Amino acid sequence: MNTDHHExxxxxxxxxxAGGISAxxxxxxxxxxxxxxxxxxxxxxxxxxxxxxxxxxxxxxPTLNARVLVSLRLPAQQVQAAQPGRRxxxxxxxxxxxxxxxxxxVDLKFGSLIAAVFDIQRMQVRQGLLAFWxxxxxxxxxxxxxxxxxxxxxxxxEEGTL
Amino acid sequence: MESNTQQIALGLRQGDVVVLEAxxxxxxxxxxxxxxxLLGRRDGVDxxxxxxxxxxxxRGGSYDGHSRFEPWLFRVARNIALDAIRKRPMFSLxxxxxxxxxxxxxxxxxxxxxxxxxxxxxxxxxRSLQTLEPVYREVLVLRFQEDLSLQEISIVVGAPxxxxxxxxxxxxxxxxxxxKGETA
Numbered sequence: 001m002n003t004d005h006h007e008x009x010x011x012x013x014x015x016x017x018a019g020g021i022s023a024x025x026x027x028x029x030x031x032x033x034x035x036x037x038x039x040x041x042x043x044x045x046x047x048x049x050x051x052x053x054x055x056x057x058x059x060x061x062p063t064l065n066a067r068v069l070v071s072l073r074l075p076a077q078q079v080q081a082a083q084p085g086r087r088x089x090x091x092x093x094x095x096x097x098x099x100x101x102x103x104x105x106v107d108l109k110f111g112s113l114i115a116a117v118f119d120i121q122r123m124q125v126r127q128g129l130l131a132f133w134x135x136x137x138x139x140x141x142x143x144x145x146x147x148x149x150x151x152x153x154x155x156x157x158e159e160g161t162l
Numbered sequence: 163m164e165s166n167t168q169q170i171a172l173g174l175r176q177g178d179v180v181v182l183e184a185x186x187x188x189x190x191x192x193x194x195x196x197x198x199x200l201l202g203r204r205d206g207v208d209x210x211x212x213x214x215x216x217x218x219x220x221r222g223g224s225y226d227g228h229s230r231f232e233p234w235l236f237r238v239a240r241n242i243a244l245d246a247i248r249k250r251p252m253f254s255l256x257x258x259x260x261x262x263x264x265x266x267x268x269x270x271x272x273x274x275x276x277x278x279x280x281x282x283x284x285x286x287x288x289r290s291l292q293t294l295e296p297v298y299r300e301v302l303v304l305r306f307q308e309d310l311s312l313q314e315i316s317i318v319v320g321a322p323x324x325x326x327x328x329x330x331x332x333x334x335x336x337x338x339x340x341x342k343g344e345t346a
Contacts, residue, residue: 011331014330014331014334015327017330017334018305018312018327018330018331019311019312019327041342041343042338044341044344045338045339045340045341045342045344046334046338048283048340048341048344049287049334049337049338049340049341050306050334051283052281052283052284052286052287052337052340052341053284053287053302053303053306053307054284054306054307055279055280055281055282055283055284055285055287056195056275056278056279056280056284056288057278057280058191058194058195058198058204058274058278059204059277059278060190060191060194061208064190064194064208064211064212065186065187065190067208067212068186068190068211068212068215069179069182069183069186071212071215071216072179072182072186072215072216072219073179075177075216075219075220076177076178076179076182076219077177078177079175079176079177079219079222080176080177080178083175083176083177
């Protein structure tokens with residue numbers, strides 16, 4: 001058997017160890033290895049190198065984890081503070097819903113009473129409630145769910161520049 | 163249900179301390195090992211590990227959780243190490259392959275590999291590993307210790323898959339003579 005022949009199989013062994021080869025080539029390699037002592041030795045030495053790489057155990061300072069975590073605490077808080085937070089958005093949206101409903105409720109139940117107390121027309125009370133209560137609440141309700149999306153888009157733009 | 167990598171991505175975006183603690187716990191040793199293989203020295207590695215985690219938190223938003231966390235983490239660590247090499251001459255490392263990584267200077271102190279060798283085969287490999295160029299050591303640890311695929315290693319080192327494969331073959335070829343003429 002010539003050297004080139006061994007070399008091609010030894011290259012196949014390298015390929016097999018580095019990233020895998022097709023089943024067909026693996027079969028051909030196996031058949032060759034059954035009868036070729038130099039290539040068997042090549043594969044055996046390669047396997048021992050790989051196994052040997054697993055025989056190192058590097059000392060790690062037992063305080064390293066704690067030191068790392070301490071150094072991460074403050075930046076992590078800053079990242080958290082920069083987050084809009086889903087919970088906050090949910091609470092603001094809920095408050096806006098309640099305010100909108102509250103405005104409508106006041107108009108329906110107490111509109112006439114308010115008109116009588118202030119000696120104004122019922123329609124004027126309704127317009128006042130709409131302008132200063134219901135519409136601002138609706139505006140907040142519609143606008144705030146969009147803010148987290150706007151904030152996320154801003155963050156992505158910043159990351160894109162890194 | 164969210165996959166583990168997506169939970170990591172979300173945790174990093176939110177600066178979730180619980181997620182960070184779990185990551186540090188899980189990857190600390192592997193990070194130290196990777197950096198020792200890359201730099202060929204143990205001193206200074208702890209500082210780089212610390213800087214790596216800070217960068218992980220800083221740039222956490224760029225990890226999308228669609229691929230494994232390890233290649234992204236090692237890529238960050240590699241960039242930190244290369245930055246340190248540029249800033250601090252003590253880490254001066256470049257190789258013939260001109261990618262910014264050069265063998266560590268010779269020293270009278272025992273190499274980190276000699277100190278870390280726990281098996282007879284590891285002892286035999288230690289000296290060759292110390293003199294092996296970092297770019298070859300790096301791919302060997304990523305392939306055979308971290309079990310990264312060639313594509314993943316290519317992402318970490320920023321080189322084509324074919325170059326990564328060649329480095330693995332060359333790394334193995336340099337270490338193989340230690341066991342030549344012996345059967346396992």
